[in-house]
Amino acid sequence: DAKTTQPPSMDCAEGRAANLPCNHSTISGNEYVYWYRQIHSQGPQYIIHGLKNNETNEMASLIITEDRKSSTLILPHATLRDTAVYYCIVRRAGGTSYGKLTFGQGTILTVHP
Amino acid sequence: SQTIHQWPATLVQPVGSPLSLECTVEGTSNPNLYWYRQAAGRGLQLLFYSVGIGQISSEVPQNLSASRPQDRQFILSSKKLLLSDSGFYLCAWSVTAEKLFFGSGTQLSVL
Numbered sequence: 731d732a733k734t735t736q737p738p739s740m741d742c743a744e745g746r747a748a749n750l751p752c753n754h755s756t757i758s759g760n761e762y763v764y765w766y767r768q769i770h771s772q773g774p775q776y777i778i779h780g781l782k783n784n785e786t787n788e789m790a791s792l793i794i795t796e797d798r799k800s801s802t803l804i805l806p807h808a809t810l811r812d813t814a815v816y817y818c819i820v821r822r823a824g825g826t827s828y829g830k831l832t833f834g835q836g837t838i839l840t841v842h843p
Numbered sequence: 844s845q846t847i848h849q850w851p852a853t854l855v856q857p858v859g860s861p862l863s864l865e866c867t868v869e870g871t872s873n874p875n876l877y878w879y880r881q882a883a884g885r886g887l888q889l890l891f892y893s894v895g896i897g898q899i900s901s902e903v904p905q906n907l908s909a910s911r912p913q914d915r916q917f918i919l920s921s922k923k924l925l926l927s928d929s930g931f932y933l934c935a936w937s938v939t940a941e942k943l944f945f946g947s948g949t950q951l952s953v954l
Contacts, residue, residue, distance in 0.1 A: 771950070772948065773933045773947055774933075774945050817886075
């Protein structure tokens with residue numbers, strides 16, 4: 731699985747959009763980009779994933795660059811409850827990887843009033 | 844809907860004591876099951892995964908073992924705990940490889 735690079739921490743004002751970047755310059759054509767987040771003392775929560783097209787769901791939007799070497803997770807209207815560690819993960823879909831995820835250090839997002 | 848139960852939430856054990864953490868999943872059949880560990884200040888590390896009853900794969904050599912006696916039950920065990928076994932243990936399940944659903948975790952302190 732390709733390695734990802736994320737900033738260690740970011741701040742965001744409540745009600746504003748939070749844009750979390752992720753670099754994955756060695757990504758392969760069959761690798762997806764996944765985002766999870768972990769609120770303190772809880773298990774990680776799946777947010778969104780995508781291959782090459784931009785994706786949107788009820789939680790967030792995922793913007794993947796055309797060359798797929800980087801992506802941005804967007805929380806359109808951040809709330810205090812969005813304060814968490816956000817993990818960007820790149821992995822192949824299916825195959826025999828059985829959902830094995832490699833979590834790095836992630837980005838600590840702090841949403842302040 | 845599917846739910847995952849993991850207990851206990853916190854556990855304090857002396858070095859050399861045994862360990863048994865249990866995880867059960869409801870609302871789905873034949874899930875893939877996982878045990879992850881998160882040491883203080885570090886990322887999550889996959890310890891074991893299982894694709895069926897009695898089928899266990901270990902990702903890292905360690906002092907722990909896992910078992911899956913029933914389709915939706917996953918158990919993490921140790922015969923003798925070490926200080927280095929302290930951490931936040933998470934059980935997870937998935938049907939597809941794309942999404943994992945995690946339990947609430949067990950904070951284990953070995954003293």
